[in-house]
Every structure is written in structure tokens, then in C-alpha cells.
Amino acid sequence: MTAIALDGQWVSPGDGTTYTMPDLVDVTEGVVTVGENGYVINADLTISANDVLKIDDQVVRIDVAEVLVTINGSMVCTNTNRVKFYGLNETQHFSMRFENATGCNIKKMYFSDGAGIKVIDSDVTFDDVKFVYFTRDYSNAVIDIFNCDPVIKDCYFMLNHGAAISSPANGQASPQILNCDFDTNVTDNVNTPQINLGPGGNDTIRIVGNEVYTIMAQWYVGGLSIADLMGTGETKVLLKDNIIKEGRYGYNQQGQTISSVIVGNQFIDNYHEDNPMNGGSGISIYGTTVNNKAILRNNVITGNLWGITAIYLHDIDMGTEEDWGYNEIHDNYNAGEVYDLYNNSACDIMAVGNNWGTIIEEEIADHIVDQIDDPSFGLVTFYPYVGSEGIDEISAENLSKDNLYYTLEGRCLGAKLPEEYRGVYILNGIKHIK
Secondary structure (H helix, E strand, O other): OOOEEEOOEEEOOOOOOEEOHHHHHHHOOOOEEEEOOEEEEOOOEEEOOOOEEEEOOOOEEEOOOOEEEEEOOEEEEEEEEEEEEEEOOOOOOEEEEEEOOOOEEEEEEEEEOEEEEEEEOOOEEEEOOEEEOOOOOOOOEEEEEEOOOOEEEOOEEEOOOOEEEEOOOOOOOOOEEEOOEEEOOOOOOOOOOOEEEOOOOOOOEEEEOOEEEOOOOOOOOOOEEEEEOOOOOOEEEEEEOOEEEOOOOOEEEEEOOEEEEEEOOEEEOOOOOOOHHHOOEEEEEEEOOOOEEEEEEOOEEEOOOEEEEEEEEOEEEOOOOOOOOOOEEEOOEEOOEEOOEEEEEOOOEEOOOOEOOOOOHHHHHHOEEOOOOOOOOOOEEOOOOOOOOOOOOOOHHHHOHHHEEEOOOOOEEEEOOOOOOOOEEEEOOEEEEO
């Protein structure tokens, strides 16, 4: 098979060849050339199945309008220094399409002034990549995912016109989004969060260790949304150790069969919404069936218009007597009232063992809307709560080596429970059970 150059485009032959940028200069008949500041792609370029595009410390730019780079084979970037792949401006830009691609490892790149990257049925890892100034001309997000589970780790998304990462309502995708920064995306100010995902696939959607924030208040942009509006499969979510702040809302979970574990996150100051009826929740769980489930542990939820809103149908576990929640929920208010938890549904919520910013039971109850306020709502069980038993610390005499206990892995958890205490106590922020 031979390579094809047609109408200014170039398609690799699919014979197992690995191409570097200098190689493409030699074989593409002007589609790839050498410019003053690096290599230039002048027309559409396709790397066929079996072939590999390798970029190794080589700068690539786009000098013409609307160049599409398609990867049906593989793309490997093994840079030691960050390498730019960029369009000159918003009209002279590039798009990328990974379709049925395998073994793609995109490392230490700097993509700017693109029109979108589609990842379709492909095995792709983006590792330590920066994405800035993307338009929505090719896809609504910088990375638009369909029916695959790409890994996106240690990446940075800033000032892109649309969402940073999205997947559709009519497909299934379980991206692994790990230790990334999302800084003021959706500058077109459309009703889209920075991470906007549809139903998950067989794997769990893992969103771990990220920061999602908006530095300019004129953009009313949500933080993160996961929705299954069509009842597609069973979406599983791990949302762990993220900081989501200064948005129109923090986290939205909406639809039918979704099971999430939400642990160790901070949802702070998500109040950039003029109308509290349209947003402003730190966490919003909007279920169309009771199969919309969420387990919340050790989260900080403060400074939002609403702390947690639970709407229509759901199954929410914020802590039980056997497994306290240890969520810190306080100072979420609008119109002069504090709304730390609003159970706008007929479903009950167990919310035992949380820190509500006060140890006065009447104040906690005033900050929760539930069956006590409206008989049509479900009941929120919030007692006992942190501080309600008066056990906040253990005396030094109980911290001797003989009184410490450990997990099977040998990790010290703290003091054994003195006989005079019952139930659960807290030591250094760790829950202990007799």
C-alpha cells in the first residue's frame, strides 16, 4: 500500500510505519513542511490504523484554517521538554480526531488555539498536557469523549471557550480524570460546566485530586456535572479529594442509574448565580429514580448558596450510626437564610455524624429543610452529630504505645477507646468505634 496525497490531504499507508515530523516532511508532498519556528501542518493529515505518529521534542503549528489531524493508528509524544502544538489564532486553528486509535500516549504537550479534540472508541492517555484557548468549532469541549475511557492526568485546562472535558448523553464513557487543574473554562458563558459528562461505561468514572475553579465572576459556569437522562447502563462514580470552588455550582448528579462515592472533596463558594432557583449548590443530587445514589463522607461544603440539594427521587447516605459521615457543612446561605441541606423530595436521608458548624441542635435543624418544614418532604436524621456527645479528643494518657491500635496493614489509627466512652469518638479527625 502507498500513501495517498489528495486535494492537499495526506493519508498514511497503514503498513506499520512510525512517522516523525521530519519523516512527514519527506513523504507528504507539502502537507507537512519546515517553518521558521518548527514544523507546519498545511492541510488535513491522517495516520491510518497500524501506523504511528511520534512527536519527540518537535514544535508543530497550523498556518491555515481548519486543519484536521486524524489518528486511526497511534500517536506517541515522549517529550522531555514541553512542546507546542498550536494554531496561530482562532481562525487558523486545528482539530484532532482519535478514532479506533490504540496505544496513544500524549505526554508533556502544550495545545493552544485548537477547535476541539474528539476521542472515539480509542485508547488514549493525556499526561501532563496543557490545553488553552480552544474554540467550540469542532466539538463543544476541548476533549469530547465517545464510548471509551481515556486517562487524563496532571493536565491543565485554561480559558477555553467551552467545557474542558465532555461526553454525550447517547454514549458511554468512563474517563479517568486525575490531578488536573481546570481554570476558568467555558468563557463563552454558555450553560455548561467545566466537566460535563454523560453516562459511564463498564469502568468507574474516577475524578480524583483535581481543582476546578473560576477566577472571573462574570462567567456563570458550573464546576462538574454527571447525568444519565436516558437510563443508559449503570454509571459508577468516584469523586475524591477534589477542590471545586467559585463556580455557578459545584457538583451536579442528575438522572437515573448513577452510584457515586463522594469523599474528601471541598465544595467552596459556588455562589456565582444571580437566581438561587437556578443554581448555587455545593452538591445537587437530582434523581428521576431512587437508583440515583450517593455516599458522602469527609467533604467540606461551605460558602455556597445551598449546601446540598436533594431533588425528586434519590438514595443519599451522608452517614449512619455505624459509619459517620464526617462531612463539614455550614455557612451556605442565600436571601439571608442558611440552607446547609435542602431535602426537596419524599425520600429520607441519613446524615449522622456530620459537623454542621455548631453543636446547638436547634440551629442545625434550622439549617436543614425536610419533613419538619413540609410534610411532603422526607426526613433528615442528623443526630448524633459531631460534638453532640461531647467527645472531641482523647487525653494524653490514652496515647501511650500500649493504647494505640492499628489496621491489618500496620497503619496506626489512634487510641483505643477508653471504657468510659461509648459509641464513636474523634481523634485527630479520624473516626474511632469501640
